[in-house]
Amino acid sequence: VGLQTPHDEL
Amino acid sequence: MNIFRLLGDLSHLLAIMILLQKIFYSRSCAGISAKSQVLFAIVYTARYLDLVTVYVSLYNISMKVVFLLSSYATLYLIYLKFRATYDRNHDTFRIEFLLLPAIVLALLINHQFSALEVLWTFSIYLESVAILPQLFMVSKTGEAESITSHYLFALGSYRGLYILNWFYRYWTEGHYDLIAIVAGVVQTVLYCDFFYLYVTKVLKGKKLQLPA
Numbered sequence A: 001v002g003l004q005t006p007h008d009e010l
Numbered sequence B: 001m002n003i004f005r006l007l008g009d010l011s012h013l014l015a016i017m018i019l020l021q022k023i024f025y026s027r028s029c030a031g032i033s034a035k036s037q038v039l040f041a042i043v044y045t046a047r048y049l050d051l052v053t054v055y056v057s058l059y060n061i062s063m064k065v066v067f068l069l070s071s072y073a074t075l076y077l078i079y080l081k082f083r084a085t086y087d088r089n090h091d092t093f094r095i096e097f098l099l100l101p102a103i104v105l106a107l108l109i110n111h112q113f114s115a116l117e118v119l120w121t122f123s124i125y126l127e128s129v130a131i132l133p134q135l136f137m138v139s140k141t142g143e144a145e146s147i148t149s150h151y152l153f154a155l156g157s158y159r160g161l162y163i164l165n166w167f168y169r170y171w172t173e174g175h176y177d178l179i180a181i182v183a184g185v186v187q188t189v190l191y192c193d194f195f196y197l198y199v200t201k202v203l204k205g206k207k208l209q210l211p212a
Helices: B003-026 B034-052 B058-081 B096-108 B115-129 B132-141 B146-173 B178-200
Strands: none
Touching: B003 B058, B003 B146, B034 B058, B034 B096, B034 B115, B034 B132, B096 B115, B115 B178, B132 B146, B132 B178, B146 B178
16 A cells, blocks of 8 residues: 555644 | 544643643642553654654644643653652553554554654554553552543543544545554544443543442
């Protein structure tokens, strides 16, 4: 699984 | 950002504020598991390393900084300022049983095998079980002060609200992150027993006391 987005949650 | 996520974050913030003010104003950390607080400090430190690499939003940065600073402030209060009141005889959960599996699992199951990403994953796994020393302490002493119960309720609600946020994000953006979702569900399930006691006892004005 690739990383689509940076982690935008806390 | 949606309402569930915002309420989740506010609930998390509220939990931290309740804990800090309880310790600060009662000048005591009795009933609080320092081990859980150490785990939370590790969780935030491992997760928020991206503070220096990725810019998401001002909100994101501010919350991360607050969570990081408050977790270290809590440790300072417990281990230095009010260390005489720390109930170490009841805080006996072995945290290596949580740390080691979280490290191994993060190395095995992650989105990308890179240092930052493995640390992020480790923090997600560790957070899901970080409250166990605290819950263990409550079960060992058989009771918790009401203020400690409010803290646990706010802290438990936070990940529960995040689950609603993940439903909403999947539905509106098609965005989902299985690692966060599964760990978040585990985390919330661990609080269920406590939630039940909170609603049936603490909200009715009684002290949280476990049956002997």
